[in-house]
Amino acid sequence: MSIRHHLTDELLMAYAAGILPEAFNLVVATHVSLCDECRARLGAYEALGGAVLEDVPGAAVSVGSLAATMALIRDRGKDPIVAPPQAPRPASGLFPAPLRSYVGGDVEVVKWRPMGGGVRQAILPSSKDATVRLLYIPAGAAVPDHGHRGTELTQVLQGAFRDDADRFGPGDIEVASEETQHRPVAEAGADCICLAATDAPLRFSTMLPRIVQPFFRI
């Protein structure tokens, strides 16, 4: 997978720091699962977190804190965890592990809802400060023209789309800001499947989507 569009430093740092909304965390974790370059950059920002922890003024722990911790370890079963908890992704799978865990399976178990024009979506559960959803855009179809009040992340999982900014293929992520007004169109060929998160409701420029927006929660 040759990835041309990567995560920004700001997003990687915020993910490493743990200050992003859950919906954004899911998109970042999904991209990093697919992108070795961003995985390596994330390692650097986690190292910065380690440096911050080393320097934080310590707060004295209570007397008996170590003994209490050893008791906790005994209660949990003293043997260390050695095996990675994750099952490997099936060769035929489309969704990386973090996304599969939110969906409860791979693409075949997604409960799609029609949005009009052949476009379908499935909203995934996450904390209320942002929304994350899967989008299914048939080859050649367009998502209604929209701008954003906040940040929108769009991770391509299958197929490709074009908008005013560029072309986004499998593995690519688009980081769209407040100013972006775009009308993503899926390329001919494979249908396009994306994972998208927004931290503010989208702003549509035509009347109809504005009316249906509250129902679709986008």
Place this chain on the structure above:
Amino acid sequence: MLTGCGSLENPDAKREQRSYAGLGAALRRSNGWAMEAVTGSAEDNLAELLLRVRDGQDEAAFATLFGHFAPRIKGFLMRSGAAEALAEEVAQDVMATVWQKAGLYDPARAGAATWIFTIARNRRIDALRKQRRPEPEDVGWGPEPEPDQAAAMELQQESEKLAEALRGLPPNQRVLIERAYFGELSHSEIAAETGLPLGTIKSRIRLALDRLRREMS
């Protein structure tokens, strides 16, 4: 329960050294950050202690790690907004998790402080924000090779250099980096509290990161 720190803990992910040649390479790829390979050993005992927990379930080594990290984790959580009793409880929980997950620690992929930071961060998200923490998929590329001591050594040296560079930042930049990592406040909340425009906060963080990159080159 703590969500795993998949990106750091999977021993299978050692394979990733082929693409992840330590912090230096990561930073070089990140907008041209660069670090020289450093020789010699200055700060190797923490990772060493963690390996003794990992390989020998060494309680004395764990007690030393506890003495070093538990107060820092507690301080970190209090800076994140936890009351003292909760911070104490969560710090104990984090250290117990360090014991349990020590088998997944790979010194060629993360320094001890970095690895423990990711556990504390995830526990903070879980305990204070009541949210799940999605982690990247592990990279499993085949059977485990010989432990790469040179890579582990280099990573430790680079981590120490990064810590020094962080201490050398101008205070108004350093404080914003720290606040972000404490999860004390989001950028827009820092803006509301300090009266600084959001753009100023973002550009100070950017300046801080640029400066860290220069220091590491």
